[in-house]
Amino acid sequence: MLKSTARPSKVVEEPQARARKKEQTRQKLIQAALNLVSGGSSFTALGIREITREAGVVPTAFYRHFRNTDELGLALVEEGGMTLRRLLREARQTSLPGEDMIRHSVNVFVSYLQQHHLEWRFVTTERSGGSKILRMAIRNEVSHFTNEMASDLRALNIFPKLSTQSLQRICALVVTLMMYATTDFLDLTPDHPKLEEEMIDNFVKQIVMVFLGGANWEEEPSVSLSDELSNKS
Amino acid sequence: MLKSTARPSKVVEEPQARARKKEQTRQKLIQAALNLVSGGSSFTALGIREITREAGVVPTAFYRHFRNTDELGLALVEEGGMTLRRLLREARQTSLPGEDMIRHSVNVFVSYLQQHHLEWRFVTTERSGGSKILRMAIRNEVSHFTNEMASDLRALNIFPKLSTQSLQRICALVVTLMMYATTDFLDLTPDHPKLEEEMIDNFVKQIVMVFLGGANWEEEPSVSLSDELSNKS
DNA sequence: TGTACATCAGTGAACGCGCGTTCACTGATGTAC
DNA sequence: TGTACATCAGTGAACGCGCGTTCACTGATGTAC
Numbered sequence: 001m002l003k004s005t006a007r008p009s010k011v012v013e014e015p016q017a018r019a020r021k022k023e024q025t026r027q028k029l030i031q032a033a034l035n036l037v038s039g040g041s042s043f044t045a046l047g048i049r050e051i052t053r054e055a056g057v058v059p060t061a062f063y064r065h066f067r068n069t070d071e072l073g074l075a076l077v078e079e080g081g082m083t084l085r086r087l088l089r090e091a092r093q094t095s096l097p098g099e100d101m102i103r104h105s106v107n108v109f110v111s112y113l114q115q116h117h118l119e120w121r122f123v124t125t126e127r128s129g130g131s132k133i134l135r136m137a138i139r140n141e142v143s144h145f146t147n148e149m150a151s152d153l154r155a156l157n158i159f160p161k162l163s164t165q166s167l168q169r170i171c172a173l174v175v176t177l178m179m180y181a182t183t184d185f186l187d188l189t190p191d192h193p194k195l196e197e198e199m200i201d202n203f204v205k206q207i208v209m210v211f212l213g214g215a216n217w218e219e220e221p222s223v224s225l226s227d228e229l230s231n232k233s
Numbered sequence: 234m235l236k237s238t239a240r241p242s243k244v245v246e247e248p249q250a251r252a253r254k255k256e257q258t259r260q261k262l263i264q265a266a267l268n269l270v271s272g273g274s275s276f277t278a279l280g281i282r283e284i285t286r287e288a289g290v291v292p293t294a295f296y297r298h299f300r301n302t303d304e305l306g307l308a309l310v311e312e313g314g315m316t317l318r319r320l321l322r323e324a325r326q327t328s329l330p331g332e333d334m335i336r337h338s339v340n341v342f343v344s345y346l347q348q349h350h351l352e353w354r355f356v357t358t359e360r361s362g363g364s365k366i367l368r369m370a371i372r373n374e375v376s377h378f379t380n381e382m383a384s385d386l387r388a389l390n391i392f393p394k395l396s397t398q399s400l401q402r403i404c405a406l407v408v409t410l411m412m413y414a415t416t417d418f419l420d421l422t423p424d425h426p427k428l429e430e431e432m433i434d435n436f437v438k439q440i441v442m443v444f445l446g447g448a449n450w451e452e453e454p455s456v457s458l459s460d461e462l463s464n465k466s
Numbered sequence: 467t468g469t470a471c472a473t474c475a476g477t478g479a480a481c482g483c484g485c486g487t488t489c490a491c492t493g494a495t496g497t498a499c
Numbered sequence: 500t501g502t503a504c505a506t507c508a509g510t511g512a513a514c515g516c517g518c519g520t521t522c523a524c525t526g527a528t529g530t531a532c
Contacts, residue, residue: 018528022475042362044275049518061476128416129275129362135420173439176413183361187368206406213446251495255508282485294509
């Protein structure tokens with residue numbers, strides 16, 4: 001009786017010891033690619049033999065998981081993007097509007113960047129340099145992210161007067177800054193904490209400036225900018 | 234006597250037929266690399282044989298001009314950057330302040346982009362994906378560009394109340410947007426003129442928004458943003 | 467329960483190929499007298 | 500002016516090497532009875 005119950009329970013607990021092992025190898029391959037990219041290689045230049053060597057499996061094992069390196073790249077994009085979205089969403093929700101929220105979000109972002117620098121090196125590199133299919137996948141991920149941010153800002157009611165389009169424009173702007181800053185942060189050496197501090201401060205102020213632009217935006221912009229400029233000068 | 238004058242004059246007109254020929258080959262190599270990059274390859278992945286084949290010279294001829302592909306990359310960065318700076322500076326000077334200047338500059342930029350898409354594909358790709366030495370060279374070029382723009386804006390006296398630091402921040406912001414937009418413009422297929430129009434319009438409005446933020450910027454920002462937000466909402 | 471068979475993730479040898487780099491060379495261009 | 504020599508951009512053969520991919524394989528895991 002003990003045996004007869006043990007068998008089905010084993011089926012539930014580890015229904016496919018084989019499948020689990022396979023997934024492990026898959027993860028080893030993904031991790032290996034990330035390690036290599038963080039070592040300075042461009043992902044596009046990575047080879048199957050290089051990756052499998054790093055992963056500690058035989059070259060041909062690669063084909064059990066991916067047809068080619070592009071397919072591995074797509075897996076990387078998916079894994080990387082989701083986590084950050086969840087994280088930053090939390091950051092926005094646990095904070096008050098205004099510059100403090102921005103500074104808080106930026107700090108969350110930068111520390112996340114440093115923790116997951118492997119994934120991010122990959123994403124920022126391939127956004128402009130990868131194969132067309134990878135570029136598109138990354139942009140798709142980025143625009144998901146932008147939309148989420150826009151709907152959060154809408155919920156927070158920070159810019160009640162703005163149209164959805166303008167709100168999305170602001171978010172796209174901030175996300176652009178973020179992606180761009182990523183490259184710079186990733187090239188930071190840890191022995192210059194002062195420089196990092198300055199970069200963060202600059203980054204925060206840029207975002208504040210953008211929000212300021214959003215707060216003063218009139219939906220008929222060509223008039224308002226001229227007004228603003230002539231009023232202030 | 235004719236001969237004796239002919240010789241020195243020949244020295245002046247073409248002092249080094251050899252050197253000229255060499256320069257021609259050098260340009261052929263550079264152009265070949267650009268062609269290949271525009272064909273979708275990442276520059277980092279380009280090989281010496283690939284480049285020389287495209288250029289129509291024998292592989293070993295490469296070493297007469299560059300020690301390796303990185304050195305060729307540096308040459309590319311220099312050639313590309315300067316031209317755009319000159320062009321955009323002219324665009325800023327032949328136009329009036331306000332949104333029109335922005336729209337005009339953007340149009341100059343986009344049409345330049347399409348004319349020199351080879352160079353730009355290279356610059357935007359390698360800014361985040363190239364070897365460290367290339368990345369640094371490109372950032373250097375970009376910050377030159379930012380500084381130039383800042384000093385132009387200062388001369389135009391558009392933001393009389395802003396500190397130099399804030400002015401430079403604005404310019405850095407705009408340049409970031411520009412670099413980022415480049416990747417998107419380069420992936421445009423010419424059969425969607427409507428999409429291009431929308432992208433340009435969006436781009437212009439983002440810049441206007443940034444300028445608006447700059448016009449409303451107070452040098453003690455943490456106060457002003459909260460003020461703005463509470464005033465407007 | 468045990469036995470006999472199927473599946474399939476990972477192995478390891480082998481292939482043809484293009485790579486970067488070396489080397490000795492050729493022949494046009496440049497220089498000295 | 501012409502001649503004799505130096506320079507050096509580009510050539511072409513050769514090298515050793517790592518690549519992607521194929522193939523038949525092994526042996527642990529899964530399944531049917």
